[in-house]
Amino acid sequence: MRxxxxxxxxxxxxxxxxxxxxQIEKVIxxxxxxxxxxxxxxxxxSRYIYFVEKGALRxxxxxxxxxxxxxxxxxxxxxxxxxxxxxxxxxxxxxxxSIEDSEILLLPYHELELLYGQVPALERYFRQLFQRxxxxxQRRFNLTLSVSAEDRYRQLLKDSPQIAAKVPxxxxxxxxxxxxxxxxxxxxxxxx
Amino acid sequence: MRxxxxxxxxxxxxxxxxxxxxQIEKVIxxxxxxxxxxxxxxxxxSRYIYFVEKGALRxxxxxxxxxxxxxxxxxxxxxxxxxxxxxxxxxxxxxxxSIEDSEILLLPYHELELLYGQVPALERYFRQLFQRxxxxxQRRFNLTLSVSAEDRYRQLLKDSPQIAAKVPxxxxxxxxxxxxxxxxxxxxxxxx
DNA sequence: CGTCTATTTGAATGTACTCAAAAGCGGTGG
DNA sequence: CCACCGCTTTTGAGTACATTCAAATAGACG
Numbered sequence: 001m002r003x004x005x006x007x008x009x010x011x012x013x014x015x016x017x018x019x020x021x022x023q024i025e026k027v028i029x030x031x032x033x034x035x036x037x038x039x040x041x042x043x044x045x046s047r048y049i050y051f052v053e054k055g056a057l058r059x060x061x062x063x064x065x066x067x068x069x070x071x072x073x074x075x076x077x078x079x080x081x082x083x084x085x086x087x088x089x090x091x092x093x094x095x096x097x098s099i100e101d102s103e104i105l106l107l108p109y110h111e112l113e114l115l116y117g118q119v120p121a122l123e124r125y126f127r128q129l130f131q132r133x134x135x136x137x138q139r140r141f142n143l144t145l146s147v148s149a150e151d152r153y154r155q156l157l158k159d160s161p162q163i164a165a166k167v168p169x170x171x172x173x174x175x176x177x178x179x180x181x182x183x184x185x186x187x188x189x190x191x192x
Numbered sequence: 193m194r195x196x197x198x199x200x201x202x203x204x205x206x207x208x209x210x211x212x213x214x215q216i217e218k219v220i221x222x223x224x225x226x227x228x229x230x231x232x233x234x235x236x237x238s239r240y241i242y243f244v245e246k247g248a249l250r251x252x253x254x255x256x257x258x259x260x261x262x263x264x265x266x267x268x269x270x271x272x273x274x275x276x277x278x279x280x281x282x283x284x285x286x287x288x289x290s291i292e293d294s295e296i297l298l299l300p301y302h303e304l305e306l307l308y309g310q311v312p313a314l315e316r317y318f319r320q321l322f323q324r325x326x327x328x329x330q331r332r333f334n335l336t337l338s339v340s341a342e343d344r345y346r347q348l349l350k351d352s353p354q355i356a357a358k359v360p361x362x363x364x365x366x367x368x369x370x371x372x373x374x375x376x377x378x379x380x381x382x383x384x
Numbered sequence: 385c386g387t388c389t390a391t392t393t394g395a396a397t398g399t400a401c402t403c404a405a406a407a408g409c410g411g412t413g414g
Numbered sequence: 415c416c417a418c419c420g421c422t423t424t425t426g427a428g429t430a431c432a433t434t435c436a437a438a439t440a441g442a443c444g
Contacts, residue, residue, distance in 0.1 A: 063338040071330070084327045134326045135276045138263070141333045145369045146255035149432075169391065177337045182432055184392055341400075361423065374400055376424055391440070401430075408423070414416095 003028075005053055006105060009077055014125040023119055027111035033098045040096040046085040048106040052076055055102025056163075058171050059094050070174040073099075073163050083133060099167060149178045150186050195220075197245055198297060201269055206317040215311055219303035225290045232288040238277040240298040244268055247294025248355075250363050251286050262366040265291075265355050275325060291359060341370045342378045 003025075010016040016024075030053075033039065040046055042062060050057065057080050059072045071094060074080035085092025089109060116123040143152055153176060157164045164172065173183035195217075202208040208216075222245075225231065232238055234254060242249065249272050251264045263286060266272035277284025281301060308315040335344055345368060349356045356364065365375035 061334055061338075067338065069334060069337050071334070084330060087323050088327075130322065130326065131279050134322065134329065135280075137326065137329055137333065138276060141329065141336070142253055142261060142263075144333070144336065145261050146253075146259065168389090170389090179433060180391070181393085181434085185432090188392080360421090362421090371401065372423070373402085373425085376422095377400090380424080385444105387442100387444090389440105389442080391438105393438080394436085395434105397432105397434075399431095399433090402428085404426085406423105406425080409421085410419100411421105412417105412419085414418100 003030075003053060003105060005077055006051055009051075010122075010125055013128050014121040016119070016121050016125070020119045020121060023115060024107075024122065027108060027115065029106045031104045031106055033102050033104060035098055035100050037098045038095060039098065039104070040082060040094070042093055042095050043091050044085070045089055045091050046082045046094075046109075048108055049079055049081040049083075049086055049112070050074075050096070051079050051105040051107065053103040053105060055104075056099040056167055057096055057102060057104070058099055058167075058175075059096045060174065061093055062095070068174055069177075070171050073160075073167055073171060073175055075162055075166065079129065083130070087130075099171065144177055149176060149182060150189065152176050153183065153186055154190070195245065195297060197269055198243055201243075202314075202317055205320050206313040208311070208313050208317070212311045212313060215307060216299075216314065219300060219307065221298045223296045223298055225294050225296060227290055227292050229290045230287060231290065231296070232274060232286070234285055234287050235283050236277070237281055237283050238274045238286075238301075240300055241271055241273040241275075241278055241304070242266075242288065243271050243297040243299065245295040245297060247296075248291040248359060249288055249294060249296070250291055250359075250367075251288045252366065253285055254287070260366055261369075262363050265352075265359055265363060265367055267354055267358065271321065275322070279322075291363065336369055341368060341374060342381065344368050345375065345378055346382070 006028075007016070007021055010021070010024075031039075033055075039050065039057070040059075052074050054076055056073070056075045058070050058074070059080055059082060060068045060070045062068050072080055080096060082092040082094035082096065085094065086109060112122075112126075116126075143155060147155070153172075156172070156176065169183055169187075170180045173180045176183065178186075198220075199208070199213055202213070202216075225247075231242065231249070232251075244266050246268055248265070248267045250262050250266070251272055251274060252260045252262045254260055264272055272288060274284040274286035274288065277286065278301060304314075304318075308318075335347060339347070345364075348364070348368065361375055361379075362372045365372045368375065370378075
């Protein structure tokens, strides 16, 4: 269960000692998933928050017409969850699925709550994580309202080149709030 | 500085005793503002989080073409702030303005941080407030991507009839992410 | 190789936008 | 009290960007 990737990530935003990390490791489990596997279905309560060690995941909702809307795209070294369901521990309407074969760390809700008391630095880490989530969502929402689909795609290329490079077009289009056809045309435009 | 409205609001989500409330009251100040006054300008650092006792406020950003985008509409009994700037205490890009003559309570950042240590129930209250802010933003974003402008307006009529009733059309249109002209036509459609 | 999924292209359509201008509403000062 | 001014709402006409529907092509995987 040694995960240098997670250890370094935690230390990017908080000071987590080796002893702290051993505590954390005890409650984390690792999962290998194949491509296109559902980790969390609509109506499930999110028991875990997921840390991507390798691969890529997406979270999405399904609207009344059956159209999927990608809420989040997560690659290596990032967390993903239905935060709404995770923090409230009630059933949510977000699904989480692997985009490719992936390796994931699972951090369970109740154990995390207990750990907060034992490892204060961890609470700071997650409080900041939630703050960043809010701020980045607000920024993304703002972009969606104020700039064209093409500029939003250019922004994504700049902000998250790794995501733009490895995630299939259909999911990126959905994440940007446009159709795959539109993004295909935008790409053609940009790259001649 | 007695504010029964705030006292009741705090007790809706946490158990705040009379003694707790006296502590809180000490750091709160009250402000009367005329219509169309700026409380927080672009580039300011948000020293306060505002509680609306009476009237209505809006927060908004201005994009590169000078178009305003309403981020939040707040009436009586609601908080409003540039949460991004408030929690980080760095300059933000959100402005806050009164829509009509209003009475506002100001809760300052540093005093709130200190109070957290003395009144644990207050920390719980604000943690939950931030969580609700995140969840409601996610929901709004989702609606913007998945349903038509007309359905979004109908949703607003259902969720926040008081806002729909008293806030001028231009701000509601901006909040919904459409032009005033479009909302005017949608309204005509709905109300014959 | 065949099937399933993803991407690209074309053509027609539509929803909301821009621009322009008129009408309505409200507050202020002469 | 009325006239004026600024801001808001409405209406009209033309437009643009992204959508839908349909179908062909390309890739991935067993």
